[in-house]
Amino acid sequence: MALSNELIQEQLTNKFGEQLTNWEQQFGLLTFTAPAENNIEIMHYLYDNETLRFRFLTDLTAVHYPEKTGEELCVVYLLHNLIDNIRLRYKVYMPISQPDVQSVTSIFSSANWLEREAYDFFGVNFIGHPNLSRIMNVDDMDYFPMRKEYPMEDPTRRDKDDEMFGRGGSF
Amino acid sequence: MTELQQHKHHIKLSEESLQKQTTTINLGPTHPATHGVFQNIMEIDGERVIETVPTVGFIHRAFEKIAERRPFYQITTLTDRLNYCSSPINNMGWHMTMEKLLKIKVPKRVEYLRVIIMELSRIADHLVCNSVIAVDTGALTPFTYVFQTREHIYEIFEEICGSRLTTNIGRVGGFERNFTEASFTKLNAFIKDFPRVMNEFENLLNRNRIFMDRCIGAGPISAERALNYGFTGPNLRATGVDYDVRIAQPYSSYEDFEFSIPVGTIGDVYDRFMVRNGEMWQSLSIIKQALEKIQAIEKEFPEQKNIFYAQEADHFHLPPKQDVYTKMEALIYHFKIIMGEIDAPVGEVYHSVEGGNGELGYYLISDGGRTPYRLHFRRPCFIYYQAYPEMVRNGLLSDAIITLSSLNVIAGELDA
Amino acid sequence: MRPVQYNTKVKLAEIPEGYSGEGFHATTFDKIIGMGRANSLWPLPFATSCCGIEFMATMGSHYDLGRFGAERMAFTPRQCDVLLVAGTIAKKMAPILRQVYLQMAEPRWVIAIGACASSGGIFDSYSVLQGIDQVIPVDIYVPGCPPRPEGIIDGILKLQDLVTSESLRRRTNPVYKELMESYGID
Structure with missing residues (x-):
């Protein structure tokens, strides 16, 4: 039987029950939310299970929602089952004061730099990552630039302070 | 004693560096053999690479942050600068992501035109990569030879959108203007000329003993490791996995075309080279088929000749300039789009296209505003370049260089 | 015997102003060295992104x-006269660019190719250096994102004009030294 979104949802609910919430399908992509404490367990299950076989990590990224108190940071995993050609997305929310999540580098080697990038941009702390350091920005940077409160612009520039140049504008 | 001698006299080497048997060398970030700004600190024993530590981020430009501050139609210019060897594919990928979010159905003719543009840029991308492999193995001739052909592709792009490299081609819903007669003439000339160039290029290298000895067995990776490292595109196919987004999740009517996916066996430099060569032939065949299909459409429905964007995309498709000056509706849309008065629907969408290097994905979160709430680019280079230390370990230093060029790592895409 | 065939398409450099006689041409060192330098520039391509x-x-x-x-x-700064900076220079890259510039021997020239190298271009962001002239002095700016090859060639030709007319003492005069000091280079 071909693997479908409903089947995946059923299988995961049977295994993890109420832990997985916010099931939704947008543009045919099944999405759910998992607690940050056992994301590695879920990942292992998705990888090892003979029906699910999600063995390709397409993407891993983070999002910052300043308004959601207690779950400001979100890590999004996008998995792909190449055999049945079906994708799955799952999210893990965590508070910005303690942005801890388990690293999945033990399962996917590709997660290594993606997690470093998420750390560099958002400050997500991946527990168990072999080398969690900045990857894109200079090492002595003291903030996480992709968080919403930080400005995009280079603060040293003086010749572009006019609003007509797009600085300080409404966009 | 001169000042220099004194200085030398005072250099104290640490005990550890005096004792160790291997050499540490620094490759990059401005080394000519790295083709882009990558730094590798290598531990070598004679000519053998024992370990290498790559550093990236030397042209990090904060694309994702900028994208959060730009209206949707301005993001196309950012995507240009991701993989600048094949920017039209990136542009199209972004437009299709937006169309997916807006639920716009694009007319067949536009989709076929898009296929032509995307396959042309795939050829341009692979030509750079393959000729650069040749340069790194010591053959400069193929490089100078195929760059002539690449100029022809640029001329076609220029005819269509007015720009050579960073094309900013197309709009949400279609193209900014229709293809001119001259662009089809140039395209036909290219189709006629390209097989000759390609044959000569392949004759020079494919069965060239020196080239084969240099490339076969250099920088191999197994299919399992490649999948674990998140490889996509030609580099994954060189290991023997036939994953191609054009087949797995067809977009822009790729399902209408007949083409095959070239695959390799052991994933070494030679396999990657051959897979890219094979893909160029396939791309050429796709372009021919697309032209035939367009002609068929135009023959059946002559009025379709003037359709170059989806009518329902009016709210996001910047109208042609002459319409803005003469028609009221067009002027209103123009004003609304430029002033950012149009909000996109709320939603989360992931769309991917088969870029020059692999699965190029756009993960867009829209909160209903004028700009994306978050836009993440899944850059294939960034993900597969992680495997580089593993691929060159225990190989020769010179193999490490051609491995890097055969991976076709584009700094702009990697660092975003 | 075949008559000697001359390639008539070869263009020679213009003879600088001076006093000519049979078998000799007298002119100033400034002019003759300037001409020599201008027509044998060794570029160092510092290509980072699209402009590359x-x-x-x-x-x-x-x-x-x-x-x-x-x-x-040439890819070693020690041998080169012109540094061609093509592409975005991120803040992480800036010290390396400066290092490369410092390793070049005088006289040295710099061309900033493209909008990013000239002013940061469209990347007005926290990680991009807003123009390489913040870290090294620049002689020629080539506009465009990216400039067409004709534009780059035009930049080189403009630089040749500059090199031809440059005084031999320029690099030792106080104005130049002041410029270098403003960049912290001595």
């Missing part, structure tokens, strides 16, 4: 930068 690809096209057979005496690309 256009620069490759400029070097390629279609546009052929070699026609202007800038045939010899």
Whole structure:
């Protein structure tokens, strides 16, 4: 039987029950939310299970929602089952004061730099990552630039302070 | 004693560096053999690479942050600068992501035109990569030879959108203007000329003993490791996995075309080279088929000749300039789009296209505003370049260089 | 015997102003050295991104930068006269660019190719250096994102004019020293 979104949802609910919430399908992509404490367990299950076989990590990224108190940071995993050609997305929310999540580098080697990038941009702390350091920005940077409160612009520039140049504008 | 001698006299080497048997060398970030700004600190024993530590981020430009501050139609210019060897594919990928979010159905003719543009840029991308492999193995001739052909592709792009490299081609819903007669003439000339160039290029290298000895067995990776490292595109196919987004999740009517996916066996430099060569032939065949299909459409429905964007995309498709000056509706849309008065629907969408290097994905979160709430680019280079230390370990230093060029790592895409 | 055939297409450098007689030409060192330098510039391509690809096209057979005496690309700063900075320079890259510039021997010139190298271009962001003239002095700016190969060639030709007319003492005069000091280079 071909693997479908409903089947995946059923299988995961049977295994993890109420832990997985916010099931939704947008543009045919099944999405759910998992607690940050056992994301590695879920990942292992998705990888090892003979029906699910999600063995390709397409993407891993983070999002910052300043308004959601207690779950400001979100890590999004996008998995792909190449055999049945079906994708799955799952999210893990965590508070910005303690942005801890388990690293999945033990399962996917590709997660290594993606997690470093998420750390560099958002400050997500991946527990168990072999080398969690900045990857894109200079090492002595003291903030996480992709968080919403930080400005995009280079603060040293003086010749572009006019609003007509797009600085300080409404966009 | 001169000042220099004194200085030398005072250099104290640490005990550890005096004792160790291997050499540490620094490759990059401005080394000519790295083709882009990558730094590798290598531990070598004679000519053998024992370990290498790559550093990236030397042209990090904060694309994702900028994208959060730009209206949707301005993001196309950012995507240009991701993989600048094949920017039209990136542009199209972004437009299709937006169309997916807006639920716009694009007319067949536009989709076929898009296929032509995307396959042309795939050829341009692979030509750079393959000729650069040749340069790194010591053959400069193929490089100078195929760059002539690449100029022809640029001329076609220029005819269509007015720009050579960073094309900013197309709009949400279609193209900014229709293809001119001259662009089809140039395209036909290219189709006629390209097989000759390609044959000569392949004759020079494919069965060239020196080239084969240099490339076969250099920088191999197994299919399992490649999948674990998140490889996509030609580099994954060189290991023997036939994953191609054009087949797995067809977009822009790729399902209408007949083409095959070239695959390799052991994933070494030679396999990657051959897979890219094979893909160029396939791309050429796709372009021919697309032209035939367009002609068929135009023959059946002559009025379709003037359709170059989806009518329902009016709210996001910047109208042609002459319409803005003469028609009221067009002027209103123009004003609304430029002033950012149009909000996109709320939603989360992931769309991917088969870029020059692999699965190029756009993960867009829209909160209903004028700009994306978050836009993440899944850059294939960034993900597969992680495997580089593993691929060159225990190989020769010179193999490490051609491995890097055969991976076709584009700094702009990697660092975003 | 075949008569000697001359290639009539070869263009010679213009003879600088001076006093000519039979078998000799007297002129100032300034002019003759300037002419020599201008027509044998050794470029160091510091290509980081998109402009680098256009620069490759400029070097390629279609546009052929070699026609202007800038045939010899060298990748070691010690041997080069012109630093061609093509592409975005991020803040992480800035010290490296400066290091490369410092390693070049005088006289040295710098061309900023493209909007990013000139002013940061469209990347007005926290990680991009807003123009390389914040870390090293620049002689020629080539606009465009990326500039067409013709634009890059035009930049080289403009630089040749500059080099031809440059005084031999320019590098020792106080104004130049002041400029270097403003960049912290001595």
